[in-house]
Amino acid sequence: AQTVTQSQPEMxxxxxxxxxxxxxxxxxxxxxxxxxxxxxxxxxMILVIRQEAxxxxxxxxxxxxxxxxxxxxxxxxxxxxxxLGDAAMYFCAYRGSQGNLIFGKGTxxxxxx
Amino acid sequence: xxxxxxxxxxxxxxxxxNVTLSCEQNLNHDAMYWYRQDPGQGLRLxxxxxxxxxxxxxxxxxxxxxxxxxxxxxxLTVTSAQKNPTAFYLCASSLTGxxxxxxxxxxxxxxxxx
Numbered sequence: 001a002q003t004v005t006q007s008q009p010e011m012x013x014x015x016x017x018x019x020x021x022x023x024x025x026x027x028x029x030x031x032x033x034x035x036x037x038x039x040x041x042x043x044x045m046i047l048v049i050r051q052e053a054x055x056x057x058x059x060x061x062x063x064x065x066x067x068x069x070x071x072x073x074x075x076x077x078x079x080x081x082x083x084l085g086d087a088a089m090y091f092c093a094y095r096g097s098q099g100n101l102i103f104g105k106g107t108x109x110x111x112x113x
Numbered sequence: 114x115x116x117x118x119x120x121x122x123x124x125x126x127x128x129x130x131n132v133t134l135s136c137e138q139n140l141n142h143d144a145m146y147w148y149r150q151d152p153g154q155g156l157r158l159x160x161x162x163x164x165x166x167x168x169x170x171x172x173x174x175x176x177x178x179x180x181x182x183x184x185x186x187x188x189l190t191v192t193s194a195q196k197n198p199t200a201f202y203l204c205a206s207s208l209t210g211x212x213x214x215x216x217x218x219x220x221x222x223x224x225x226x227x
Binding site: 004033035037042043044045046047050052091093095099100101103104105106 | 144153155156161203205207211214215216218220221
């Protein structure tokens with residue numbers, strides 16, 4: 001069975017600085033998709049970024065980028081120029097052949113002004 | 114506007130009572146999902162449906178039931194058999210049920226037991 005592990009329950013970053021959130025996963029599949037979702041206090045789940053496992057190039061969305069290391073089964077999220085609105089829970093998720101998402105337990109990110 | 118709606122935002126259940134959470138989408142998505150979120154936990158899959166009139170159990174289906182009579186709707190019933198129903202419930206949908214499609218989420222329903 002696939003598993004997703006986020007080893008940092010909480011992280012803190014100064015406004016305008018850069019922070020990296022860690023995620024590792026375990027799978028025997030070769031074709032899969034990885035996602036980072038943001039959950040602000042409103043509790044709405046918002047897609048931040050996605051990565052296809054067959055693509056070697058790391059995905060980027062504005063200030064958000066990933067470091068995808070397929071052999072190491074690592075999928076970290078880098079947030080550059082952190083803003084107050086980035087404060088939220090961040091969930092790493094895996095989606096394999098069955099189609100459903102498997103989530104990590106989340107990392108709570110605080111942004112200090 | 115296209116999107117996923119869930120109602121109600123808050124729901125209170127009495128002991129021994131069945132309650133139904135609504136999830137509607139107008140994105141023309143084939144696949145729909147129900148997740149449960151507990152404090153300090155990630156989301157766990159309850160049920161999912163890849164097509165109308167078909168659905169499968171997820172990891173924690175006991176005490177829950179669903180139906181998928183229409184493409185747009187995927188209601189979740191929390192039965193009296195679910196002994197610890199207090200949680201935040203999220204509905205999601207994706208264009209198809211294959212692995213490559215992104216899932217989009219509704220705003221959630223908070224269920225509390227009186």
